[in-house]
Amino acid sequence: xxxISALPIGVFDSGVGGLTVLRALRAALPSEDFLYLGxxxxxxxxxxxxxxxxxxxxxxxxxxxxxxxxxxxxACNTASSVAIPAxxxxxxxxxxxxxxxxxxxxAAQATRSGRIAVIATEGTVRGGAYPRSLAAxxxxxxxxxxxxxxxxxxxxxxxxxxxxxxxxxxxxxEPVFSGDAAPDTLLLGCTHFPALVAxxxxxxxxxxxxxxxxxxxxxxxxxxxxxxxxxxAAGIGAVRMMATDGPERFARVGSVFxxxxxxxxEVELVDL
Amino acid sequence: xxxISALPIGVFDSGVGGLTVLRALRAALPSEDFLYLGxxxxxxxxxxxxxxxxxxxxxxxxxxxxxxxxxxxxACNTASSVAIPAxxxxxxxxxxxxxxxxxxxxAAQATRSGRIAVIATEGTVRGGAYPRSLAAxxxxxxxxxxxxxxxxxxxxxxxxxxxxxxxxxxxxxEPVFSGDAAPDTLLLGCTHFPALVAxxxxxxxxxxxxxxxxxxxxxxxxxxxxxxxxxxAAGIGAVRMMATDGPERFARVGSVFxxxxxxxxEVELVDL
Numbered sequence: 001x002x003x004i005s006a007l008p009i010g011v012f013d014s015g016v017g018g019l020t021v022l023r024a025l026r027a028a029l030p031s032e033d034f035l036y037l038g039x040x041x042x043x044x045x046x047x048x049x050x051x052x053x054x055x056x057x058x059x060x061x062x063x064x065x066x067x068x069x070x071x072x073x074x075a076c077n078t079a080s081s082v083a084i085p086a087x088x089x090x091x092x093x094x095x096x097x098x099x100x101x102x103x104x105x106x107a108a109q110a111t112r113s114g115r116i117a118v119i120a121t122e123g124t125v126r127g128g129a130y131p132r133s134l135a136a137x138x139x140x141x142x143x144x145x146x147x148x149x150x151x152x153x154x155x156x157x158x159x160x161x162x163x164x165x166x167x168x169x170x171x172x173x174e175p176v177f178s179g180d181a182a183p184d185t186l187l188l189g190c191t192h193f194p195a196l197v198a199x200x201x202x203x204x205x206x207x208x209x210x211x212x213x214x215x216x217x218x219x220x221x222x223x224x225x226x227x228x229x230x231x232x233a234a235g236i237g238a239v240r241m242m243a244t245d246g247p248e249r250f251a252r253v254g255s256v257f258x259x260x261x262x263x264x265x266e267v268e269l270v271d272l
Numbered sequence: 273x274x275x276i277s278a279l280p281i282g283v284f285d286s287g288v289g290g291l292t293v294l295r296a297l298r299a300a301l302p303s304e305d306f307l308y309l310g311x312x313x314x315x316x317x318x319x320x321x322x323x324x325x326x327x328x329x330x331x332x333x334x335x336x337x338x339x340x341x342x343x344x345x346x347a348c349n350t351a352s353s354v355a356i357p358a359x360x361x362x363x364x365x366x367x368x369x370x371x372x373x374x375x376x377x378x379a380a381q382a383t384r385s386g387r388i389a390v391i392a393t394e395g396t397v398r399g400g401a402y403p404r405s406l407a408a409x410x411x412x413x414x415x416x417x418x419x420x421x422x423x424x425x426x427x428x429x430x431x432x433x434x435x436x437x438x439x440x441x442x443x444x445x446e447p448v449f450s451g452d453a454a455p456d457t458l459l460l461g462c463t464h465f466p467a468l469v470a471x472x473x474x475x476x477x478x479x480x481x482x483x484x485x486x487x488x489x490x491x492x493x494x495x496x497x498x499x500x501x502x503x504x505a506a507g508i509g510a511v512r513m514m515a516t517d518g519p520e521r522f523a524r525v526g527s528v529f530x531x532x533x534x535x536x537x538e539v540e541l542v543d544l
Contacts, residue, residue, distance in 0.1 A: 041324050042314050047428075049518040052313050122521075153425030156319075164443060167436045246321040249394075 005230050008033035008240070009221065010069035012060045015043040016254035017155070017191030018075030021099065021214045022239070023259050025073065028218035029225070031235040037064055038254075039272065041245035044152060045078040046121025046190070053123060057083035058090065059272040065091055070230050073221055074098045077189050077213070078121055081129030095224055102220040103187055103213030104133035110209040111185040114141045117176050120189030122147045130189055144183060148172045148193070155195040156253055166199045177204050188212040195256055241267045277502050280305035280512070281493070282341035284332045287315040288526035289427070289463030290347030293371065293486045294511070295531050297345065300490035301497070303507040309336055310526075311544065313517035316424060317350040318393025318462070325395060329355035330362060331544040337363055342502050345493055346370045349461050349485070350393055353401030367496055374492040375459055375485030376405035382481040383457040386413045389448050392461030394419045402461055416455060420444045420465070427467040428525055438471045449476050460484040467528055513539045 009029070011022050015038045022036055039045075039060050045053045057079040061072055072091055074080045080098030088096040107116050116138075118130040125147040134143050150168050159165055177183065186208050188194055194212045201210065225231045243250040247267035254262045281301070283294050287310045294308055311317075311332050317325045329351040333344055344363055346352045352370030360368040379388050388410075390402040397419040406415050422440050431437055449455065458480050460466055466484045473482065497503045515522040519539035526534045 041320060043319075047315075047518075047521065048313060049521075052517050150422075150425050150429055150431075153422050157422055159422075164436065164439045167439065171436060245324050246319075249319060249321075 004070050005232050007068050007070040008035040008238075010064035010072045011036045011075050012057070012064060012072065012079070013038050013075040013191060014045040014079065015040045016250060016257050017152075019254050019257040020191050020194050020212070021073065021075035021217055023257075024214035024218035025221060026237060026239070028222050029231075030237050031232045033235060033238045034240070035064060035067060035069055036239065036241045037270070038241075038243045038250060040243045040250055044121070045076055046123045046149065046152060048123060050082040050123070050127060053078055054083045054086060056272075057087060061087050061091055061096075063270065063272055065094060069094065071221065071225060072096045073217065075191055075217070077191065078123040078127070081124050081127040095228065097217065097221050097224060099191070099213040099217045100129045100133050102216035103189065103211060104130055104137055106211045106213070106216040107185050107187040108134060108138040108141065110211055111138070111141060113184040114138065115144070115181060115183040116141050116185045116187060117144045117146065117183040118187045118189045119146050119148045119151075119172070119193065121152065122149055124189050130187065144176055146172060146176050148190075151196055152190065152192045155192040155256065158253070158256055160195045160256070161198050165196060166202065169196065169199045169203045173200065173203050177208065183208065185209045185211060191257070242270045243267050244270060244272055276342050277504050279340050279342040280307040280510075282336035282344045283308045283347050284329070284336060284344065284351070285310050285347040285463060286317040286351065287312050288522060288529050289424075291526050291529040292463050292466050292484070293345065293347035293489055295529075296486035296490035297493060298509060298511070300494050301503075302509050303504045305507060305510045306512070307336060307339060307341060308511065308513045309542070310513075310515045310522060312515045312522055316393070317348060318395045318421065318424060320350075320395060322354040322395070322399060325350055326355045326358060328544075329359060333359050333363060333368075335542065335544055337366060341366065343493065343497060344368045345489065347463055347489070349463065350395040350399070353396050353399040367500065369489065369493050369496060371463070371485040371489045372401045372405050374488035375461065375483060376402055376409055378483045378485070378488040379457050379459040380406060380410040380413065382483055383410070383413060385456045386410065387416070387453060387455040388413050388457045388459060389416045389418065389455040390459045390461045391418050391420045391423075391444070391465065393424065394421055396461055402459065416448055418444060418448050420462075423468055424462065424464045427464040427528065430525070430528055432467045432528070433470050437468060438474065441468065441471045441475045445472065445475050449480065455480065457481045457483060463529070514542045515539050516542060516544055
């Protein structure tokens with residue numbers, strides 16, 4: 001199994017938001033190599049139909065599998081919500097891990113009142129994957145969903161705080177978090193949203209637990225690799241980045257999510 | 273030439289913003305039939321590279337040409353700014369009309385001070401098509417460009433006025449329109465932006481002429497058809513709509529730009 005263990009972990013997202021998941025994966029698995037693919041030519045997935053997103057996700061997964069990976073992490077919430085079963089069948093025996101189940105498990109564990117709010121893109125909300133997953137894990141939980149599409153545009157523009165961002169956050173979230181039956185747990189169901197966590201925290205208040213899927217997905221990936229005996233004992237943690245469009249924009253906007261600068265010259269342009 | 277004259281006019285956009293152009297075309301040419309194609313599966317074009325946009329535009333143009341059109345109007349600013357020459361070669365002898373030249377001509381005619389501001393998507397700004405076109409029409413004009421990507425997200429969300437929209441408009445435009453050398457003409461270089469014209473007007477003031485490409489493009493199309501003897505004398509003005517993704521979202525968001533309700537059942541789903 002040495003040969004397989006040495007392969008990189010594939011990480012796929014519609015764009016650069018998944019770099020928050022990559023960041024958490026690198027922290028949890030510092031010896032592993034990673035191959036990241038952002039489908040920037042066709043983003044955003046969040047406003048597209050389930051059939052289209054599933055088709056795009058399959059093409060991206062096949063492109064990563066063709067380059068040799070030992071595990072696929074679908075960092076995109078929209079793709080995770082519609083494509084995981086089909087991807088798992090196509091890529092078998094390569095394990096496929098999405099962000100929905102780990103995020104839902106963390107939210108189910110965090111809530112005390114049983115009232116959980118999920119914020120995500122239109123596509124993820126419409127698909128209903130989080131409520132389904134939460135219903136299985138916490139059958140008595142009351143789940144409120146709210147699509148917050150402008151959060152994506154704000155994060156991509158690099159506007160992550162300030163009066164405009166706070167006003168947008170207030171408009172989306174104040175109706176959800178007012179009243180006696182307000183949720184005590186907020187699940188960030190889109191990889192772009194952690195970039196706005198400071199204004200989100202101010203609007204929802206200190207009493208709400210904010211759960212983001214990145215860390216729980218990284219933990220789930222580490223557990224899965226250990227279970228399969230595929231963890232790498234030692235390595236330098238190399239990262240290769242690929243995008244389906246404009247390495248310059250990927251590098252610029254990606255740096256917001258990655259937590260460290262990305263050089264456009266490090267990003268390989270690929271066609272799916 | 274009766275056969276050709278009876279064909280519809282093809283209108284292509286990355287999504288639903290081009291419906292503002294379709295609306296102006298229908299007003300200018302009430303006897304003509306129209307075939308509208310929105311490439312909603314791959315929108316937005318505004319953040320994508322020139323090569324990718326040119327490839328998508330070619331596929332869309334070929335899909336329309338294959339269905340039989342007498343003229344192609346490229347309603348998307350980003351596609352117009354990078355793809356018109358290649359489209360004209362491929363579709364010849366079908367005439368191809370973009371929104372850049374008509375918009376630039378109207379702005380060049382409107383300005384008294386010679387100072388023109390162009391607001392558009394990142395892709396259109398980066399491509400520089402408006403400054404190039406304005407340099408040819410008004411060589412002494414001073415052109416300022418400003419990318420306003422959040423305007424697209426706001427319009428698609430249906431947030432077309434109010435304190436948040438006004439704050440975003442102020443953040444983008446106040447620096448451009450302050451000082452003694454402020455432009456006297458503002459060219460809306462994106463089909464989404466007419467939806468936000470009320471707050472834009474408040475921020476730039478009454479003294480600024482706001483030019484939108486939709487009406488000037490419709491006039492240019494009418495003139496081109498007349499020149500080629502392709503105008504239709506009588507007709508009911510039928511419109512067929514096609515989209516590459518989700519007819520429901522096309523109908524819902526499209527109604528913001530179309531000025532009249534669109535039923536999802538009227539929108540045909542096509543694959544490019």
